[in-house]
Amino acid sequence: MNDGDLDPPHQLASAYLDDDITSAERVRVEASPELVSLVESFRQIRAGLCDVPAPSATTREAAFAAALLEFDGLSSPGDAASMGSDSAAPPVVSLAERRRWPIAVLSVAAAVLLVGVVGIAALSGRDDDKRSSATDAASQQMASSAGEAADIPAPMSTIGSITGAGAQVSMQIDTPEQLLALQAPSDVATDLSPEATAATEAAAADSTVTDQGDSKRAASNFSSSPAISCLAPQQIFLADIQYRGVFGIAARDTVTGVTQAIADDCTVLVSVGP
């Protein structure tokens, strides 16, 4: 049986359902109870076919996440041309570009911190013992600090930790409105310049420097997300978030007021103006 070998009533009823018949054929269908019944059964089949159980939210979001991940891969600088991009300001910022400035800032901050520690130690050494050299005093101070650090219990949380009591909990954000409504914690808003971030990270890496209180304060101030390194100089950290299921942070530009959701890989998920 080929495609054209078709029962005319079925063909007529099907065409009627799709509104693909002449007026004469329409009159013929509507005059026949058998054809009307057939049309109705086709209509019920159509309704049944469209009645598809919705997939779970997890399944749905997984599909979006996979697709957007693919999109991010295609949007990398090498493939930008393949996306046909000619817009003035594509919101997807490459990882390399995002990470260029933090490396330089971290290097400078580490150097400044080292000079500061040596200087403080030198002054302290003069007060305690005028005959000691600044270098000796600094060494003693560092050794003393190390001893104190060994005596005190470890901080409850450390920068980058996701298990400590002070570890950041990601906030679920699904809409730009929710993102825009986020407020910066007061200490973060005043103290989370990139330089401060870098300095604190460098300090945290040097176990001889900070006392317990400083360590706790620093840890509570900063995100556990790797996206914290993606912040531009004028941006302040707002919160660790999951934007539509993607982990990252929320940040606000102190100049423009624009709030962004930034993924852990430094991709800007969304930008919302004030």
Next chain:
Amino acid sequence: MAVLLDDRALVTAAQGGDRVALDELLRRHYNRVHAVCRRITGNDADAADATQEATIAMVRGLARFDGRASFGTWAYRIATNASLDELRRRRRRPLVAGRDRDDHAGPDRHEIEDPEAEQPIENLADRYLLDAALAALPETFRLPVVLRDVAGLDYAEIAAVLDVPIGTVKSRIARGRGMLAITISSASGNHNHVSDRPTTAPITGSMNDTTRHERHDMNDTT
């Protein structure tokens, strides 16, 4: 604050690298893409896989989408191919979701299983019957019926997706619907419901129907 953009604007923005536009575009068409996949594959698990593959394929092919067809037509073509690929990977005809299988986590499942709700139970039986009938329908007829009744494509769009003449699309849809009606009517014992004259081919598909998929080039949007 939210401005509703049409598909064309979203496509243009997404092609320009706008991640949010792409996200909106995918979310807008997800349910129907999933429905197409669900009806072609015949069960929720395969449909979920096919839908995810389809969304990824849309992202990969977005730069080549030239807008000659609507985004929906293009998306359903991709969904059709993804579903056929899923069936081919598993080397089988569509599976019918069993009555006792918890194939989906949708809230409507609990409503259907409410013992005091007689009508929904009948609907569940109907749904099972329809699933079985559709799974038994040869692919040649199943695809155009799904694209017409689930995706809502017109004859010309279906002809473009399946790469067959419009006349063939019409006749296959009519035959497919006829086969479904006869199968369901016979299974439910309601022979007066539709014409049950033996005018269509028996609804028995061999594995050859599954392995002899028509592959439709997703890069060709016309």
